[in-house]
Amino acid sequence: MRFENLEKKEIRNCFNNLNDYLNLKDRKYVKYIDLKCAVIRLISYSAEFIPLSEKQLTYVLKDDMPYYDATLVVWKEEDMENLAKKICDKFNPRTNMRLRIESLIFKENDIFDIAVKDDDFSFNKPVIDIQNTRGFFIGNDYQTNTYYYGVRNLEPEEFIKEGHIFVQFFNNILKTKTTNLVHGAVVGFDDNGILFCARGQRGKSTLAVLSMIKGFDYVSDDYLILSKENNELYSYPIYSIITLSPRMYNELYDYLSSSRFVSNNARKDKYVFNISNFHDKFKVKYPIKLCIFPEITSNKNPSIYPCKKGRAIAQLIHSTLMQTADLSDTKTVKKLIDMVYDFEFYKFDLCCDIEKNTKFLKEFMNEFKNKKEIQKCENSERFYIDITFDLANIIDSTTGAIYSMNKFATCVYENLVAGVKKEKIIQELQYIPNIEKNINYLIDSLKQRGILADIVETDKNPSINKSFIEESKSVLSIHQYFNKECIELVKENKENRNELCIK
Numbered sequence: 001m002r003f004e005n006l007e008k009k010e011i012r013n014c015f016n017n018l019n020d021y022l023n024l025k026d027r028k029y030v031k032y033i034d035l036k037c038a039v040i041r042l043i044s045y046s047a048e049f050i051p052l053s054e055k056q057l058t059y060v061l062k063d064d065m066p067y068y069d070a071t072l073v074v075w076k077e078e079d080m081e082n083l084a085k086k087i088c089d090k091f092n093p094r095t096n097m098r099l100r101i102e103s104l105i106f107k108e109n110d111i112f113d114i115a116v117k118d119d120d121f122s123f124n125k126p127v128i129d130i131q132n133t134r135g136f137f138i139g140n141d142y143q144t145n146t147y148y149y150g151v152r153n154l155e156p157e158e159f160i161k162e163g164h165i166f167v168q169f170f171n172n173i174l175k176t177k178t179t180n181l182v183h184g185a186v187v188g189f190d191d192n193g194i195l196f197c198a199r200g201q202r203g204k205s206t207l208a209v210l211s212m213i214k215g216f217d218y219v220s221d222d223y224l225i226l227s228k229e230n231n232e233l234y235s236y237p238i239y240s241i242i243t244l245s246p247r248m249y250n251e252l253y254d255y256l257s258s259s260r261f262v263s264n265n266a267r268k269d270k271y272v273f274n275i276s277n278f279h280d281k282f283k284v285k286y287p288i289k290l291c292i293f294p295e296i297t298s299n300k301n302p303s304i305y306p307c308k309k310g311r312a313i314a315q316l317i318h319s320t321l322m323q324t325a326d327l328s329d330t331k332t333v334k335k336l337i338d339m340v341y342d343f344e345f346y347k348f349d350l351c352c353d354i355e356k357n358t359k360f361l362k363e364f365m366n367e368f369k370n371k372k373e374i375q376k377c378e379n380s381e382r383f384y385i386d387i388t389f390d391l392a393n394i395i396d397s398t399t400g401a402i403y404s405m406n407k408f409a410t411c412v413y414e415n416l417v418a419g420v421k422k423e424k425i426i427q428e429l430q431y432i433p434n435i436e437k438n439i440n441y442l443i444d445s446l447k448q449r450g451i452l453a454d455i456v457e458t459d460k461n462p463s464i465n466k467s468f469i470e471e472s473k474s475v476l477s478i479h480q481y482f483n484k485e486c487i488e489l490v491k492e493n494k495e496n497r498n499e500l501c502i503k
Contacts (some may be wrong), residue, residue: 006116010088014116014128015141017087018148022073032065033057033072035170036236036284037179037227041068045075048154055262056165058240058276070145070173072166077150080132084114091130118142123484124328140172147172163323164223164239171324179227180336183320186219186235187211189365192289193219193235195226195340197316199388203296203350206248207357209275213255214358218281223323226288228339233288240279243270251354290368291316291340294348302360307347313337314386318393318402327481330400337397383451387414390468394451401482403451403489408472411465412442419458428462432474442476445489449480 006014025045031053033040042061044050054061077083084091091114113133115126121142129138135152147169171181185196185208198204205221212218222243225236241262244252249271262272292304293312317336321327350357384395392410394403405413415425422439429435446452478489 006088006090006118008118010090011116011118011127012143014087015139015144015146015148018083018139021083021086022075025075032062032068033166034060034062034065035174035225035238037176037225038070038173039065039068040170040173041065041071043071043073045073046154048076049074052154052165055260055274056239056241058274059237059279059282060240070147072147072149072169074149074151076152076154077135077137078152080130080135080137080150080152083137083150084130084132124486125325138168140169142172145173164241167223168324170223170238171326174225175332177335178229179225180332180339181238181320181324182224182226182316182336183222183323184224184316185221186224186286186288188217188219188283188286188289189362190369191217191287192365192369193217193286194361194365195235195288195291195316195343197291197293197312197340197345198295199315199319202315202388203294203357205242205244206252206354207294207348207350207361209242209244210252210255210354210358211361212278212281213252214362216281216362217283217286218278219283219286226336226339233339233343234285235288236284236286237282240276241272241274243272245269246271248354288340288343290344290346292346292348294350297349297351299349299351302351302357303349304346304360304364307345308381309341309343309345310381310384311386312345312347313340314384314393314395315388316340317384317395318386318404321402321481327402327404328484328486330483333395333400333402337395337400390465396449399482401449401480403449404479404481406472406475406477407465407468408474409442409476409478411468412439412476413446413452415462415464416443416446416452416455418460418463419456420460420462421457424460425462425464428464429469432469438476442478445478 022045028044028047029050031042031044033042042053044053114128114130116128118127121127121140125140126138127140127142129136131137137148137150139148141147149166149169167181174181184198185204186193187196187208188194196204196208208218208221219235220237220239223238225238227234227236246269249256256273256275258277260274260276262274264271291309291312293307293315317333318327320336321329321332326332348357348361382396382398384397386393387410390407390410392403392405392413395401396403412425416422422443426436426439429439443452480487480489
């Protein structure tokens with residue numbers, strides 16, 4: 001259930017009641033998270049949060065600080081329903097007729113999944129989010145810069161699957177005109193920082209970790225802080241953990257033997273390690289000098305060469321905003337583009353020999369640091385396009401809008417870009433009801449937004465992966481994330497599931 005219209009006074013009362021509720025508990029500890037760009041006071045009412053925090057935030061967690069910019073309050077909450085009732089009468093079905101009616105109509109137990117919106121905080125993220133079914137309470141009191149996190153299950157194996165601890169709160173606190181949390185990695189050589197721009201499963205983590213082991217300076221993998229100061233871009237570390245696939249862990253076993261195992265991520269497809277034994281490699285306020293886009297290839301040897309920046313920027317931005325639930329935040333899109341746009345961009349084709357990759361990177365950086373002049377790589381393209389895992393994500397650098405397609409729509413889009421005539425595509429897919437109308441809608445929608453401009457048609461035959469159609473249930477899907485809203489450009493119609501709706 002979503003309450004859209006709570007007044008400011010009612011939201012303030014929710015936080016006041018929450019504080020009254022928490023003040024009846026015993027504080028277990030107060031620590032400080034020193035992120036340099038911001039200091040966060042961490043108050044815990046649960047002893048079980050202590051090892052979770054200390055294992056992930058070893059480098060930045062301090063016993064005392066002379067000041068703090070924000071407060072994060074955490075506790076174990078076993079009764080989300082009772083908590084909801086305590087902080088607001090409107091969350092109690094005994095006093096709220098709307099809740100009582102919905103409980104009778106839907107006969108569901110999750111009516112206490114409550115989200116309260118405040119547009120001054122975010123158009124798409126709730127200021128109060130009570131997820132009774134999943135066991136989470138999230139409160140964002142942006143007016144006092146105080147954030148709340150109640151969790152039902154604090155077992156490490158379950159908790160780690162939610163990702164890096166407190167990352168959503170760090171994102172809210174660190175988001176300023178010149179600073180942002182980023183999903184990426186940074187290593188460096190002789191004060192020349194490399195920002196790896198890549199989403200997950202592209203070889204980024206293995207490359208960053210092995211580079212650190214082999215003598216590179218290290219800032220972070222997965223999440224870090226970027227801050228633009230006097231036209232220079234600096235990076236700051238957050239976490240003392242790394243995540244590796246089981247196969248990569250086996251490859252790096254000898255190097256990581258003194259690192260401490262924290263957990264798997266409950267799916268057992270990643271291992272999490274605390275690398276505080278490498279803290280001497282960690283660097284703070286490390287200057288970024290270039291961007292590298294790594295990608296795993298079947299090549300026998302690695303190679304690095306200049307590349308267009310569009311796809312790399314698209315992966316950096318889309319993966320960041322996906323992780324932080326900010327896809328519709330056009331201001332952040334434009335800010336991140338501005339942060340990295342003027343750097344040189346290089347493609348790094350990784351080979352299967354991870355030792356070769358790191359050695360080659362060091363040789364490249366030795367040459368890079370001796371360059372007398374850095375060539376700015378101009379990029380006149382308006383749209384930054386990335387197609388990975390058969391899914392297209394397109395960023396409009398002018399407006400900050402992001403367009404995401406499902407596999408079926410991506411397949412049709414790739415055929416159109418390759419010059420395949422729409423008539424041939426329609427003929428290939430004629431067994432799908434209303435396909436001609438749907439593809440015409442798709443093309444019109446893309447052309448209206450400038451995405452399918454100046455396409456040269458050829459006599460190529462279409463290449464359609466039928467499994468994408470089956471997986472997508474014959475639905476062409478495109479979402480537009482723009483101006484803090486998500487618009488479903490293509491949506492399923494009850495009478496005709498292939499219907500395309502353009503707004």
